[in-house]
Amino acid sequence: MSTATSHVEVSRRRRRSRRRPNMALLLGPSVGFLLLWMIVPLALTLYFSLRHYNLLQPGRRGFVGLHQYGALLADATFWTSLYNTIVLVVACLVLTVVIGLALALLFDSDFFGRGVARTLAISPFFVMPVVTALIWKNMLMHPVYGLFAAIFKAVGLKPVDWLATYPMPSIVAMISWEWVPFALLVLLTGLQSLPAEEIEAASLDGAGAWQKFRFITVPHLGQTIYVVIMLESIFFLTKFAEIYATTSGGPGLATTNLPYLIFLESFFQYDIGTASAIAIFAVILANIVAIFLVRFVASNLAEGAQA
């Protein structure tokens, strides 16, 4: 928000406006809609997680307290999925932020046809995840007909069945391909808000390229990188389509993350109670990240009001 309103202005406007519209009427529908579709279901998930609730055992229902949470904590499958979830998030974060930063620096420097190149580079972000999964699985990583196999054969190496041999790295590669463009776009926006005078002043002071990057660009980008990490964490924690369309969580449990485990528990085991308990774990995990992010947005709002 470039035209932030000061408190003085707000109160002046508040005094002057004769007819203040009916706020409940304007805000109510949105708030109500989000309550019904987000908050009420979340409360129900919590409720189900405390009950025995299996669609295949309609007779056996009832309150079991934290029993299902306890059972999960003793279940190796849950821990494997939790571990996979965290590996996926961390690996994708490192790759997208490092590559995204390098690309943002590249596309921040002046060259011919930069706009077209940037547009091409960010395109993967707009491809639907299901299509991404199928292109990578079939046309790139297929052990016989895939392009990677052809390249490996051309240089005299043995083709690899990527999704079977390296399932998690393959999924990470796919997701990173989709999300490097996001990091690139956001970091580029951050870079372009860096005042040119600061860089010039540093050049006059005799700073080298690395020093300028280390002492001006990185501190300036710190906040932007923080936002990228937070947002991507929240999206990566809930990755589903890429796994569903390629490995179906396998081989074994190698690529089963928490969202996929919930999908399996509810639609294959029909165990609503256990699936809900896993969902609550997923919500808690997401909230740990979200709290920091919301706090950041809140401080930005407050800053905007004072500016």
Place this chain on the structure above:
Amino acid sequence: MSAPGLARQLPQDRSRGRKLRRKWLLTVVGYAVALLFFFPILWMLMTAFKSEAAAFTVPPHFFFHPTLASFGEALARGDYLHYALNSLGASLISTALGVLLAVPAAYAMAFYPTRATDGTLLWMISTKFIPAVGVLIPIFLVYKDLSLLDNLWGLILVYTAMNLPIMVWMIYSYFKEIPAEMHEAAQVDGANTAQVMARVVLPVAIPGLASTCLLAIILAWNEAFWSINLTNTAAATLPVFIASFKTAEGLFWAKMSAASALAVAPILVFGWMAQRQLVRGLTFGAVK
């Protein structure tokens, strides 16, 4: 140019030459990287124009006789259009509903801020951070009872809820850029809320609204988690249809590519158009 002038300009020319060389080098690197990232999409587009046999040559061919046959086959499977129409309906109607809900809310918060405004805004954003799996099961069960499973309206309502926080946020931030004086002047002239919104606020905010809608359409169009879990065939969207190639028809790459190309192309263009504004919406204004 006189000789003394030329002599004086020489060192400058040399540095300009170095700059130009650097620029060319960056151009080459920039395009190499861009093409590397774009390549899988290009590969899909190329495969879409191949025949099924040509799609399976080892090693893969970069030069071939383009054919539209795969597009024809993908479309001829009568249900492609069915899924495409569902996708179109789900993304357009959910976006329209989102605008109807978000514009009044954003208007109220942008022009009549109260002490509760920041809190309301943050609460809305935080609902976006509830993972979909956290609300899937209750929505699935309630939908089952209300026969909203495999029903396009059921999906539309979920998409509306999914995009609403982003839409409110983006529209709010665009409204905030409208000078308060403009808004006041209209009020002093005696216009009511609806008139102020229609005559003053919306016309100014049209570009912002357009990019908000583009982003909402992109997100709904590409969405797979909800459509896979809440629909079967009647209300299934393109991601569900394309995901079906993962098993049964995984060996028809040209057809799969043609179907994918048709599903990806329009959104790719929208994405290119909205790339700048997208950052604002996706980062909730944290990066400007």
